[in-house]
Amino acid sequence: MQTPIPGAPPLTPSPGSPQIPSDAVEIALAASGDAHAFERLYRAHVARVHSLVRRMLGDEDAEEVTQDVFVRVWQKLGTFRGESAFGTWLHRLAVNVVLARRADLGTRRRRFHDDDAPLELVSARPGSPEAVMDFEQALARLPEGARQVFVLHDVEGYRHEEIAQMLGLATGTSKSQLHRARMALRHHMDR
C-alpha cells in the first residue's frame, strides 16, 4: 500500500470514490460530547439534510428545520448503534423531524388528493422568462402530497410501504401521488 503522508491536510472526498469510510470516529467523539467533532459531522452532512428538508417543506422553513434536525441529532447521537450507515440514520431522523413539523403546520397546507386528475404546473407569471422552470422549481410547485411522496420515493429511495406509514396514507395513495408527480415533472426536464 501507499505510505500515507503524516500531517497532510485533510482532503475532501473525491466524487468518484464511493468507498469513503464512515464517520465512525467523528460520531464517537461527538457522542461523547465533542462539539468540534459534531461540527465536522454537520459540515459533512448539512447539504444533504438541507436539500431533503427544502424539497419536503419548501424554502421558507428549510433553514430552521435543518437546524432542528442537527440539534436532534446531537441529542440522539448516543442512540446511534452503527447497525445502519450513519447517513441512513441521519436522513431517517431528518424525515421524522420534517414529518413532525408537517403535523405542526396542520392541515392548512395539506393537500392529499387521491384523484387522478392530471397535474399541470403553472408558473407564477405565465409567459415570463420564469415560465420555463427548471426541475427543482417544478418540484417545488407540486402540491405537497405529490411532492413529498416523490421526494421520499424517487430522491430518497424509500419504498411505498414505508412512505405510506410515514405519511399516514394508503399504499395505493402513495403510488398514485408518485405517478401524478412524475407525470407533471416530465414536462420540466431541464437537461
Place this chain on the structure above:
Amino acid sequence: MTTGHWTSRLSEYLDNELSPPERAAADAHLRTCAACRATLDELRAVTARAHALSDHAPARDLWPAIAAAIGSEMSPLAPRRQRTPRRWSFSLPQLAAAAVLLVTASGAAVWSLAGRGATAVATAPRPSARTSPTTPPLRATSFTAQRPTAEQSYDAAVADLQRVVEAGRGRLDEKTLQIVRKNLATIDTAVAQARRAVEQDPANAYLNTYLARTMRRKIDLLRQVAALTAIES
C-alpha cells in the same frame, strides 16, 4: 385517453410493481403503442433526474445557531465543578480537541513518538524476538536500519501504548475506561474500513489521508490515556 392505454399504470410498470399477468399485458400493449412507450421513457427520465439532483448547503451557515442551541447541554462529560478526584477523570472531548490541535501543529510528532516507543521496546528484554524465527524483528530494526513504513510505526506505537495503558488501567475510573474502550473500538473499526478501502483503491489520495488521520487519532487517544495513567505513578 382510451381505456386501452396503460398511462396511469406506467409508474408501477417502471417500478416493477405490477403482477406478472399485468406486466405481460402492459408489455403487449407497449409493443404496439408508441404513445405509451414515449410516456414511459419520459417517466424513466424523471426518475433518473431525481437520482441525479445535486444537494445545496443552506445560504447561511447554520452552525452558529446550532452551536448555541446545543451549548446548554454541551460536553456532558466535562468537569462541571472541580472536585478532588481519587482517580483521574478527564473530559474526552477536551482530549480529542487537544489531539486534533497536536496533529495540526505537527503531524510528524506522532511518528516521532512512534519511533521513541519502538526504541523503548527494542531495548526492553524481549526473549521471543531472538528465539522465534517466525516473528520478524520488525520494531527492532525499523527505526535504525531503514525508514519505517507508516503502518509499521503505527502498529508498534499502538502496541506499546496499549501496554502502558493496560499497566495503568487501575488509575482510571470506570466511566473514563468505558469511554476509552468505546472510542478505541470505534476507531479500530474506522481503521479497518479505511485499510480495506485503501487496499481496493491504493492510489486514492483521500483514502490514504483518511487512513493516516484515523491511525493518528488512535495513537493520540492512547497517548493521552497513557499520560493520564502515568500521572500518579
